[in-house]
Amino acid sequence: MVKSKPEYDIYEMFNVTNDTCKKSTWLCFKFRFLPPHLINHLIAALSRKYRVAEVASTKQDKKQIALFSGTAVFELQKTPKLRKLLVMKCPNAIQIQVLQFGKQIEGGLYKYIADFMTEEIIKIISTRFKMSNVKFEKKWECGQTKPESVTGSNDFCEDQDTKYYCETCKIAHEFTGEWSDLQHGTLDFTKEEINFTKMGMIVLNVLADVSYDLLKPDKPNLRPRSDFDITQLYQEHFKLKKHIPTNGWGGNWQTIKGTDIAVGDDIERIRLTRNELQHSTAAEIGDTRFNELCNILSDLLKRFDQLNKPARLYTDQLNTILSKTMSAEEVQSMKMKH
Numbered sequence: 001m002v003k004s005k006p007e008y009d010i011y012e013m014f015n016v017t018n019d020t021c022k023k024s025t026w027l028c029f030k031f032r033f034l035p036p037h038l039i040n041h042l043i044a045a046l047s048r049k050y051r052v053a054e055v056a057s058t059k060q061d062k063k064q065i066a067l068f069s070g071t072a073v074f075e076l077q078k079t080p081k082l083r084k085l086l087v088m089k090c091p092n093a094i095q096i097q098v099l100q101f102g103k104q105i106e107g108g109l110y111k112y113i114a115d116f117m118t119e120e121i122i123k124i125i126s127t128r129f130k131m132s133n134v135k136f137e138k139k140w141e142c143g144q145t146k147p148e149s150v151t152g153s154n155d156f157c158e159d160q161d162t163k164y165y166c167e168t169c170k171i172a173h174e175f176t177g178e179w180s181d182l183q184h185g186t187l188d189f190t191k192e193e194i195n196f197t198k199m200g201m202i203v204l205n206v207l208a209d210v211s212y213d214l215l216k217p218d219k220p221n222l223r224p225r226s227d228f229d230i231t232q233l234y235q236e237h238f239k240l241k242k243h244i245p246t247n248g249w250g251g252n253w254q255t256i257k258g259t260d261i262a263v264g265d266d267i268e269r270i271r272l273t274r275n276e277l278q279h280s281t282a283a284e285i286g287d288t289r290f291n292e293l294c295n296i297l298s299d300l301l302k303r304f305d306q307l308n309k310p311a312r313l314y315t316d317q318l319n320t321i322l323s324k325t326m327s328a329e330e331v332q333s334m335k336m337k338h
């Protein structure tokens, strides 16, 4: 990724030095293809919630607002303005950093900003741009890295070590985890348990909605959605016999070929996904199987987005769950439901 040096130095503008200010690690939203106007919509969304920071220009007393092409600084606190958010557009990424004056940065401190940004990006891509195939990944990098040199070289992992070697500073740093949950790194949840939680949320929320929305036009007096679980919805489809699976009702994964994409086949896929979770004795899903299921469901939800035309696209709901950092409460509550 090639970046040009910006014409203005944000750090100089706000007198950000190692003595005056703590810089958070960079949080990068990396895209394969970054929609050109995403940053403008994002800055607009941020301006509705936070004030754009002001800064005295060097010579005159006149203040100017820190809003430039593709870069902006926001006040995360109305007063005492000790916490500022720097947002920048790069060729294939949007990167953010919190400038924290006069306080230590702690784990979980900026999770609310990371969540807000993630949700807004998904909302803009899906509702405004109506692009369901734009994918992004969240990465991080040491806060001492100059804005123009940030590449987002580090992955977030569930079991982050407390120390890491920094390629910018060439020393070992403590990992703060300010973008993640407070409990981040201290809980013993495995990747497999997190996968299970995400798949459980997809089943309980998205897939159940799909099945219900499909049933609704054919059943004028259908009871509310909350009255049904996936099994009951499957039975309703079975009784209705409108969408018959290519290979009959009640098969297994081997029965359905990838080319079987009748609505009835997808009704079977929903049932099989739900059963697979139900039968996972340890409430865990390995990475390989998790990715397979995500691919199957992503295709299935695209078909239902076309068919059911939901107010909020199912594929967006899927992406929101997949990109979300799971909290301890969510992992535990999914284990309880299991």
Ligand SMILES: [Zn+2]
Binding pocket: 142, 143, 144, 145, 166, 167, 168, 169, 170, 173
């Ligand atoms: Zn460093």
